[in-house]
Amino acid sequence: MAILARRKKAAPYQPTRLQPEHAGAYLFTLRSVPRHHDGIRAAIDGQPGARCWFSEPLAYIRGQGVAIFRIEAGDFRFLHDLYAFWAETERREAFTFDIKLYFNNNDFVTSLRGRSPDEVRRIIEEGAPRVPADPASINLTPTSHNL
Secondary structure (H helix, E strand, O other): OOOOOOOOOOOOOOOOOOOOOOOOOEEEEEEEOHHHHHHHHHHHHOOOOEEEEEEEEEEEEOOEEEEEEEEEEOOOOHHHHHHHHHHHHHHHHOOOOOOEEEEOOOEEEEEOOOOOHHHHHHHHHHHOOEOOOOHHHOOOOOOOOOO
């Protein structure tokens, strides 16, 4: 008598691949402290026109714990909400933290500290890669970059 025998086979696992979906959107990554992952994610997803298609609340890069947000943005209304959340959180907690901007997931561009939302928007528009016409064809992990 097989106690642990399965009567019916399980359906095959179908993984879902998270990726950008909107052709022409700007692609970039933000990194910050893990403590504020949920608030930052809410600020990004709170406005139409931008979407955090992947986030990791706690990742370790070079031994440092960070929260990662991979974003596709057709417009940048979310930046004002992000800056408002950031300012309110620093005022409330009396603890400073930074949000950093990366292109191609690994290429450091700038810190958002000391920059206005309009400056950050201009930087992204001038240098961020775009989602191709066929989003499924995008290579999300360039092999020529190091973490």
